[in-house]
Amino acid sequence: MQISPSILSADFANLERELDRIGNADWAHVDVMDAHFVPNLTLGLPVVEALQKVSPIPLDCHLMIEDPDRWAPSYAEAGAGSVTFHVEAAQDPVRLARALRSAGARAAMALKPGTPFAPYEDLLPELDMVLVMTVEPGFGGQSFMADQMPKVTQVREAVRRHGGEVWIQVDGGVSASTIEQCAEAGADVFVAGSAVYGADDAAAAVDRLRELARSHTH
Numbered sequence: 001m002q003i004s005p006s007i008l009s010a011d012f013a014n015l016e017r018e019l020d021r022i023g024n025a026d027w028a029h030v031d032v033m034d035a036h037f038v039p040n041l042t043l044g045l046p047v048v049e050a051l052q053k054v055s056p057i058p059l060d061c062h063l064m065i066e067d068p069d070r071w072a073p074s075y076a077e078a079g080a081g082s083v084t085f086h087v088e089a090a091q092d093p094v095r096l097a098r099a100l101r102s103a104g105a106r107a108a109m110a111l112k113p114g115t116p117f118a119p120y121e122d123l124l125p126e127l128d129m130v131l132v133m134t135v136e137p138g139f140g141g142q143s144f145m146a147d148q149m150p151k152v153t154q155v156r157e158a159v160r161r162h163g164g165e166v167w168i169q170v171d172g173g174v175s176a177s178t179i180e181q182c183a184e185a186g187a188d189v190f191v192a193g194s195a196v197y198g199a200d201d202a203a204a205a206v207d208r209l210r211e212l213a214r215s216h217t218h
């Protein structure tokens, strides 16, 4: 059970300090948005390279960008521990996942709420993680989509069948009131932006979320 706080809800003028607030988390989730794949613009490679130098924990880069085949490997080369591309935007997901792994990162594939998992099941051996989005990507602070839980369970069952060690991440609207159903459905990596950075004590929020997830393991 791993917690990956999203710095999308952090103070962008003080990112080093904001990373230190979540030093007890497993990952720091970095939402890269390009104003094309999603209608919002956040940060890109130069900022990720700077964060990589100061982060006390590994970076979990979630790329909501067009043409990840071209851009994603640079995030792995920058030292990100995990790089997630959206399958809706990828030209050649197998080749891309292999490039990410050979650059030393964990390779992850994300699915928007409207994207089914079944057509991509065969990609599992190439992947270290599948991200099931629980909001429409683009913005923090949106409402959790419980209707994505059957997809989480479907991915969990496929991972069992394939026998690999593929993590299942949920991202969007994850909080103390929604994390339990995610864990019960089969997720094991939990992104939380507003629920962590909106708390006075971000580290305590991380511990609480991890404890809730642990006690509802599938």
Ligand SMILES: O=C(CO)[C@H](O)[C@H](O)COP(=O)(O)O
Residues within 6 Å of the ligand: 006, 008, 009, 029, 031, 062, 135, 136, 137, 138, 139, 140, 141, 142, 171, 172, 173, 174, 191, 192, 193, 194, 195
């Ligand atoms: O990928 C994302 C949005 O596209 C963010 O990671 C996600 O929304 C986190 O924020 P919150 O927990 O506030 O929903």
Ligand SMILES: [Fe+2]
Residues within 6 Å of the ligand: 006, 029, 030, 031, 062, 171, 191
């Ligand atoms: Fe994200």
